[in-house]
Amino acid sequence: MFDVVPDSYLADILFHNRVDDRCGITVITQPPSHVIExxxxxxxxxxxxxxxxxLWLTPSENLHLTLLELIxxxxxAQVEEVLLQLNERHSLQELLSYIVSVSPxxxxxxxxxTPSAIILIFSSKDKPIPLSQYKLLLRxxxxxxxxxYSVPRYSTTxxxxxxxLARFIAQIKSSDVQQLESLVSGINDTLRDLVWHANNEVNVRSGPVWYGGGHRELAAANGIRN
Incomplete structure (x- = not known):
């Protein structure tokens, strides 16, 4: 059993009408319909x-896997500075075309x-490319x-x-933790055959990309749908 550490930032937004103005630039892939279901x-x-x-549940339209978080x-203002660099070096649409062409x-x-959230972890197959190598290629x-700038530290391994899928926004009882652990164990036995290509609905987003809403979708591309 573990101790829950609620996401106080998200709780403030939900319960006290706080605005999340933290900004960033990220490349995400949104799961296909069978994964969302x-x-x-x-x-x-x-x-x-x-x-x-x-417990806050991630809305289905916001479900995503991060492929590359630049800042x-x-x-x-810092976001705009980095976007200027990006635009000088790349066509974002060409960059996305590359991303969807080699995805794991x-x-x-x-x-x-986890102490603050409930997540769904996917492993990657060795072919066509493992996820660790893919992220290095994108960077x-x-x-x-x-x-x-504030840059994430990625594990290259x-x-x-x-x-x-969800975030804790308040403390829960130990008996509830036990129920969750039992539920998770049972659910995992049913997920073994779930597979998808990480190039489905790939987007580059900027602005308040967490809980703030109002982010900009700079470019989008679709690869293999499955």
């Missing part, structure tokens, strides 16, 4: 254990409880100067990516 069923079962005052927790295949998902492809 599976996630919605999981979320329904989670909500039967923990109510909405304690995060920055001002809008994700499979064997497992639901996992090398961008090749812009991000010194002086991880073969997994995740989708956040």
């Amino acid at each position: 599976a996630i919605c069923l999981i979320q329904k079962r989670l909500s039967q254990v923990i109510d909405s005052q304690r 995060y927790n920055c001002s809008q 295949v994700l499979h064997a998902p497992k639901l996992k409880l 090398d492809k961008v090749q812009i100067d991000l010194s002086g 991880t073969e997994t990516g995740h989708i956040t």
